[in-house]
Amino acid sequence: MKLKTIAAPIVAALLAATPALADTSGKRIALSNNYAGNTWRQAMLKSWETVTKVAVAQGKVREVSAFTTAENQVTEQAAQIQNLILQGYDAIVLDAASPTALNGSIKAACDAGIVVVSFDGIVTEPCAYRVQVDYKELGARQVEYLATRLPKGGNLLEIRGIAGSSIDDDLHTGIMRGVEKHPQFKIVASVYGDWTQTVAQKAVAGVLPSLPAIDAVVTQGGDGTGAAEAFRVAGRPTPIIILGNRYDELAWWKKQRETNGYTTFSGTIAPGISTLAFWVAQQVLDGKQLPKDVTVPYLTVAQEDIDTVLARTPVGGVANVEYTQADAEKILRDLADAK
Amino acid sequence: MFQSAILSQSVFRAALPAVTLILLLATIFTLQPRAMSVFGINLMLNLAVPIALATMAQLFIIAINDLDLSIGSFVGLVACIGATWLNDSPLLGVAALAACVLAYACLGALIHIRRLPSIVVTLGMSFVWLGLAVMLLPTPGGASPTWLRQLMSFRAPYVPVPIVASIIIAAAVHYGLMRTSYGTILRGFGGNPQAMRRSGWSMLRATMTMYALAGLFGVLAGLALLGISTSADANIALRYTLLSIAGAILGGCEFVGGRVSPVGTVLGVLTLALAGSALTFLRISPDWQVGAQGAILIVVLALRAAVARKES
Numbered sequence: 001m002k003l004k005t006i007a008a009p010i011v012a013a014l015l016a017a018t019p020a021l022a023d024t025s026g027k028r029i030a031l032s033n034n035y036a037g038n039t040w041r042q043a044m045l046k047s048w049e050t051v052t053k054v055a056v057a058q059g060k061v062r063e064v065s066a067f068t069t070a071e072n073q074v075t076e077q078a079a080q081i082q083n084l085i086l087q088g089y090d091a092i093v094l095d096a097a098s099p100t101a102l103n104g105s106i107k108a109a110c111d112a113g114i115v116v117v118s119f120d121g122i123v124t125e126p127c128a129y130r131v132q133v134d135y136k137e138l139g140a141r142q143v144e145y146l147a148t149r150l151p152k153g154g155n156l157l158e159i160r161g162i163a164g165s166s167i168d169d170d171l172h173t174g175i176m177r178g179v180e181k182h183p184q185f186k187i188v189a190s191v192y193g194d195w196t197q198t199v200a201q202k203a204v205a206g207v208l209p210s211l212p213a214i215d216a217v218v219t220q221g222g223d224g225t226g227a228a229e230a231f232r233v234a235g236r237p238t239p240i241i242i243l244g245n246r247y248d249e250l251a252w253w254k255k256q257r258e259t260n261g262y263t264t265f266s267g268t269i270a271p272g273i274s275t276l277a278f279w280v281a282q283q284v285l286d287g288k289q290l291p292k293d294v295t296v297p298y299l300t301v302a303q304e305d306i307d308t309v310l311a312r313t314p315v316g317g318v319a320n321v322e323y324t325q326a327d328a329e330k331i332l333r334d335l336a337d338a339k
Numbered sequence: 340m341f342q343s344a345i346l347s348q349s350v351f352r353a354a355l356p357a358v359t360l361i362l363l364l365a366t367i368f369t370l371q372p373r374a375m376s377v378f379g380i381n382l383m384l385n386l387a388v389p390i391a392l393a394t395m396a397q398l399f400i401i402a403i404n405d406l407d408l409s410i411g412s413f414v415g416l417v418a419c420i421g422a423t424w425l426n427d428s429p430l431l432g433v434a435a436l437a438a439c440v441l442a443y444a445c446l447g448a449l450i451h452i453r454r455l456p457s458i459v460v461t462l463g464m465s466f467v468w469l470g471l472a473v474m475l476l477p478t479p480g481g482a483s484p485t486w487l488r489q490l491m492s493f494r495a496p497y498v499p500v501p502i503v504a505s506i507i508i509a510a511a512v513h514y515g516l517m518r519t520s521y522g523t524i525l526r527g528f529g530g531n532p533q534a535m536r537r538s539g540w541s542m543l544r545a546t547m548t549m550y551a552l553a554g555l556f557g558v559l560a561g562l563a564l565l566g567i568s569t570s571a572d573a574n575i576a577l578r579y580t581l582l583s584i585a586g587a588i589l590g591g592c593e594f595v596g597g598r599v600s601p602v603g604t605v606l607g608v609l610t611l612a613l614a615g616s617a618l619t620f621l622r623i624s625p626d627w628q629v630g631a632q633g634a635i636l637i638v639v640l641a642l643r644a645a646v647a648r649k650e651s
Contacts, residue, residue: 067619073578075386078568079612082382083619086374098479100570104492107569108382124480124570169478 024285025059027090029278031066034077034097034121038196038222039246043318044095044120044271051275051322060325061282065089074101081105091115091281093274096123099166115284119277120269122166129290131277133269133298135167139174142218142242143182145265149240153184154215157207157239159193159200159227161220171220188212193223197248200226208234216240221268224249244268245301245319247310254306267300272322279328290332351646356590356606359639363613370620377499384501385491385567387612389414390582391505392560394590394608395512395601396553397583401592402516402599403529403549405450405457409465410557411580413439415573416472417561422481422571429484436558443554444547451546465580472573479572483565491566505605512601525549529597585636586611591643610635 031048035041045066052064067084069076074097082105084092092109096102096118103125109116110127119131146156158175161168179185189207193200200223208214208230217227221244231238238256243249243266256262276296284290301309301319309319323331367383368375374383393414400407417439425432446464450457494500516522527535528545536542560579565571590607591600618631 065622071578074568074572074575075390075564075578076615079386079615080619082386083616086371086379086382086616087620088373098572098575100479100481101568101572101575103570104568163473163477166479 023287024061024282027061027282027285028063028065028088029061029091029093029281029285030064030084030087030089031274031278032077032080032084032092032094033066033068034074034095035072036068037072039316040195040222040268040271040318041095042316043314043320044274047272047320047322048274048278051272051324052278055278055282055325061285064278069097072097074098078102078105081109085109085112085114089114091117091285093117093119093277093281094121094123095119095274096121099124115281117277117281117284119273120167126292129277129280129284129292129294131273131280131294131296133273134295135170135269135298136174136177138267138298139171139176139218140178140181141174141267142265143175143178143185145242146185146216146218146240147178147182149263150185150215153182153186155188155212156185157204157211157214157217157227158187158190159204159217159219159223160190161193161195163192168220175218185216187218188214193220193226195220195222195244197223197226197229197246199223201230202226204230205233208236214239216242218242219244222246222249224266225252228252238262240264242266243301245270245299245309247313247315247317247319250301250306250310250313250319254310257303257306263303265300267298268318270299270321271318272320276323276328276331279323279325280332282325283328283332288332291335294332294335296331352591352643353600353603355639355643356600356603356610359589359635360606360610360613363610363617367613367617367620370617374616374620377494377497380499381494381501383616384499384505384609384612386564387609388491388501388504388508389560389564389567389576390579390586390612391508391605391608392556392563393576393579394583394586394604395508396556396560398512398587398592398599398601398604399516399549399553399556400457401529401587401594402526402597403546404595404597406584406594407461407553408458408580409461409468410553410560410583411577412465412468412472412573413443413554413557414561414564414576414579415571416468416475417558418565418568418571418575419472419476419481419573421487421562421565422483423475426482426484439558440551440554443557444551447546447548447550448543450550451543469573469577476571476573479570481571483569483571487562487566488569491563505609509602509605516599516601526597526599529595529599582608582611589636589639 048066055061056064067080069080077097092114099122102123106116106123106125106128116128118128122130122132160172189211191203191207193203204227216239219242224241224243225248227241228238243264245266245268280294299319299321313319373379393410396410397407420432420435424435450460524540525545528542532542586608587604589610590604614635
């Protein structure tokens with residue numbers, strides 16, 4: 001009995017010292033995801049589950065759920081968001097099927113007092129937060145890298161992603177910018193690979209016979225080994241293929257490096273960005289003033305790090321970074337300082 | 340005895356969509372009391388309005404024993420036209436939308452004159468519509484005309500607007516197709532085209548009218564969807580093709596015989612829309628949701644088949 005009376009003020013003092021714990025411990029956060037059909041999305045969902053489970057166990061938030069639409073359809077995701085509003089979630093974190101077509105539902109969520117944070121596939125509705133990497137810069141960086149490897153330039157093959165998404169558009173714009181800056185490069189063909197190896201292989205195999213010698217392949221990730229396989233089957237020399245951090249791509253790179261000293265560049269968005277978006281939502285619920293655009297660096301894998309990255313990436317996964325609350329707070333603080 | 344059997348079957352057919360909808364609503368209100376408000380019903384059903392319009396388009400086609408596999412991409416194209424031309428230069432936009440309706444009427448003529456299977460023609464057209472939409476709006480975007488956005492976000496106090504809109508759609512199509520004399524003739528071409536032709540009615544004209552009506556309702560669906568989403572995307576409504584067929588069947592329409600029910604169809608669409616909400620509130624994994632929607636459809640069809648067999 002006595003112990004309790006002594007303990008109570010201590011607990012109260014502890015709670016007061018960590019206001020974040022007190023402020024969002026009753027909050028509920030939902031993830032709305034439009035697609036789960038490739039390795040990146042699977043890794044993203046897994047990261048979300050790992051990090052949010054700990055957050056709930058620690059009492060940072062009361063409940064976290066993840067909802068994926070069965071088909072990658074805008075109308076389905078719009079309906080899903082409206083249902084989440086009705087279920088009374090305090091925040092909705094989403095990977096959007098379209099940057100614009102969900103705006104009506106998102107506005108309805110904001111009007112209902114719900115915090116909306118989009119990541120990866122972002123939305124343009126001004127009331128929502130956007131957590132993303134600079135895809136345009138990543139596109140330009142691919143050409144910058146090639147300029148150091150092939151100072152005389154050469155023929156490029158471009159593999160694009162899924163037509164109509166903000167990601168595909170930004171990466172393509174970036175690559176075009178890079179080619180403008182380094183006019184010694186020429187894009188001789190452009191195909192859609194849907195960020196999926198098998199699709200990319202089929203698309204590249206389809207255009208290869210009509211193409212001149214290809215010096216390098218600029219990609220969007222998830223399409224590197226498919227392209228390599230298409231070149232091998234066609235009996236053509238393997239060009240410099242930009243990779244996107246997938247396990248199979250890194251494993252292929254490692255094998256090539258061992259046999260012929262192959263060098264290339266690998267970079268993409270870490271699937272764990274979903275966890276950063278989660279913390280952004282939590283921080284906003286906590287009453288923090290944050291900028292609407294949170295841009296983080298994309299993840300690159302250097303030649304010398306392949307082995308270590310491969311060792312900690314699950315088979316069929318993607319090289320990843322998950323964010324803790326402290327990481328997120330630091331990123332957001334740095335962002336505020338930079339302003 | 341025979342008379343009453345027929346009567347009870349038609350009563351059952353008419354009542355099934357309504358009963359399903361009421362059961363579903365009761366489930367939702369129990370699971371999520373928050374949904375039992377004008378705000379809740381607005382949220383759950385506002386996306387059902389464009390689906391109801393698209394399903395009506397499908398109903399016109401089904402009424403003459405055809406099937407439209409292109410309605411989803413057509414609605415997407417309309418949304419893209421609305422978000423670009425209709426917004427920037429309204430005259431051009433209206434002309435383009437009128438051309439869309441005309442194109443639908445011509446499709447009807449093509450299908451009738453060349454005796455082509457509608458499934459093949461519309462499947463082909465679905466790629467044409469999608470291609471045009473992507474050409475018009477290569478990346479998602481554009482903006483809904485302000486009047487359209489205001490119209491679709493109009494909220495009356497105490498009355499859920501989507502319900503009112505659904506009633507208006509159902510009543511309008513019911514009157515036109517079930518109550519007017521030319522509506523009966525149009526449906527007659529689904530029931531017995533031979534007889535209709537012999538009694539001197541032009542099948543070409545009927546087919547073209549039905550396809551034009553489908554085009555018109557497709558346009559309305561696209562505009563309604565654009566008003567809700569506020570911007571467009573070529574892929575925005577691909578799911579509508581399947582939803583419109585499911586809604587029509589759920590609402591008591593038959594694939595052959597010109598047997599359609601506009602009121603039942605609207606109820607069917609509302610049921611499908613609410614089924615998604617109910618499954619979310621039940622916390623059924625979304626992977627199962629499409630399967631569960633399919634299961635609901637099969638159960639309803641099985642019930643109908645069972646009753647039909649018993650009666651015969």
